[in-house]
Amino acid sequence: MRRRKKTSVLALCGVLAGLAAAVMFLGGVLPFASIACPILASLVLLPVYSETGFRWGFVWYLAVALLALF
Numbered sequence: 001m002r003r004r005k006k007t008s009v010l011a012l013c014g015v016l017a018g019l020a021a022a023v024m025f026l027g028g029v030l031p032f033a034s035i036a037c038p039i040l041a042s043l044v045l046l047p048v049y050s051e052t053g054f055r056w057g058f059v060w061y062l063a064v065a066l067l068a069l070f
Contacts, residue, residue, distance in 0.1 A: 009052050013060045020044040021067040041068075 020041040027037025041064065049057035 016044050017063050020064045024068040
């Protein structure tokens with residue numbers, strides 16, 4: 001893993017957190033997708049974890065969890 005600047009890591013995490021939150025929203029809107037959408041949203045975590053590591057992946061997970069509560 002190459003070192004990235006914090007701004008690029010934050011931008012990557014922010015964009016993918018927005019995508020995961022939108023997918024989680026679809027799970028609440030579409031009744032047949034209530035199981036599939038959280039699984040698809042968790043797949044968005046894979047690039048975050050592989051590019052940034054455990055710490056940013058955990059922060060990303062907490063951010064998406066808080067956004068999904070809204």
